Amino acid sequence: xxxxxQTPRDKVTEMGQEVTMRCQPILGHNTxxxxxxxxxxxxxxxxxxxxRAPLDDSGMPKDRFSAEMPDATLATLKIQPSEPRDSAVYxxxxxSGWETQYFGPGTRLLxx
Amino acid sequence: QKEVEQNSGPLSVPEGAxxxxxxxxxxxxxxxxxxxRQYSGKSPELIMFIYSNGDKEDGRFTAQLNKASQYVSLxxxxxxxxxxxxxxxxxxxxxxxxxxxxxxxxxxxVTL
Numbered sequence: 272x273x274x275x276x277q278t279p280r281d282k283v284t285e286m287g288q289e290v291t292m293r294c295q296p297i298l299g300h301n302t303x304x305x306x307x308x309x310x311x312x313x314x315x316x317x318x319x320x321x322x323r324a325p326l327d328d329s330g331m332p333k334d335r336f337s338a339e340m341p342d343a344t345l346a347t348l349k350i351q352p353s354e355p356r357d358s359a360v361y362x363x364x365x366x367s368g369w370e371t372q373y374f375g376p377g378t379r380l381l382x383x
Numbered sequence: 384q385k386e387v388e389q390n391s392g393p394l395s396v397p398e399g400a401x402x403x404x405x406x407x408x409x410x411x412x413x414x415x416x417x418x419x420r421q422y423s424g425k426s427p428e429l430i431m432f433i434y435s436n437g438d439k440e441d442g443r444f445t446a447q448l449n450k451a452s453q454y455v456s457l458x459x460x461x462x463x464x465x466x467x468x469x470x471x472x473x474x475x476x477x478x479x480x481x482x483x484x485x486x487x488x489x490x491x492x493v494t495l
Contacts, residue, residue: 302481313487314427314471327482362426366481371417374426 273297275375277363283381289351292378294363295344303346304364304372305331305338314362320346353382384409389472389486397494402459404489406472409453416448416455417483419471427471430457462493 276295284290296303304319318328318338328338335354340346350357358381364372388407396402404418415434419427433439433446433455445458455474459466469488475481 304481304483314485316482316484319482321481371429371432372481372483374428377426 275363275365275373277361277375277378279378280376281379281381283383284353285383286354287352288382289349290353290357290380290382292348292361292363292380294346294348294365294375296346296363296365297367297373298344300365300367300373301343302366302372303340304366305346305348306362306364306374307359308362308377309359317348317361350380353380355382358382385486386410386484387472387474387486389470389489391487392490393492394489395492395494396462398462398464400462402462402466402491402493404457404459404470404472404491406455406457406486407453408455408472408474410474410476411450411453412476413453413474414477415475416446417473417475418444418446418457419473419485421469421471421488423468430470459491462491464493464495467491467493 278293302321305317308314317331320340323340337349360377360379362377363375366372417432418430421427431441433448439446443460447456469490471488472486473483475483
């Protein structure tokens with residue numbers, strides 16, 4: 272049963288600390304997306320990659336967020352330094368090019 | 384004006400009734416339309432997608448698209464309590480390499 276995996280599932284940290292979230296896309300999928308979901312803003316696209324190359328990261332605060340795909344089986348999203356307003360659920364999704372996206376279980380982040 | 388708009392609800396329907404969920408979008412260049420279901424505390428899961436004007440049926444679900452009116456809807460026939468969730472509408476534009484823009488979702492409650 273192929274699925275997107277994300278770690279950690281939950282993260283509590285203090286303001287100013289670095290946070291790293293990891294995602295393993297479905298094997299064979301060449302497109303990876305990072306989303307953030309909050310009650311107020313809903314689901315927002317932060318960045319996405321195709322064939323490991325970044326296509327669009329315009330939704331991401333550049334000064335503190337960074338997204339990378341070091342290889343085809345791993346995508347990372349880092350926040351440094353973290354702030355309380357970054358508290359949200361972060362989803363990774365992967366797709367195989369025809370727009371259908373499959374979501375991972377999410378990382379619930381709380382920054383105190 | 385948001386790119387994708389949905390009534391936040393809750394939309395309450397009795398068991399066995401038809402639930403009608405609506406979504407409007409602002410960009411006439413939008414070409415693909417998706418409906419995702421999200422249970423509380425879970426990740427979004429794809430229900431169905433539609434590209435052409437008209438209706439597309441899949442089991443108890445029917446997606447309807449009217450590009451002239453920039454309107455897409457999801458009908459759920461014979462609603463069940465297990466259909467109680469938030470339904471997210473998403474659209475993509477030509478040439479954006481699978482990038483989806485999501486609405487904030489409509490919460491559906493199916494009552495016994």
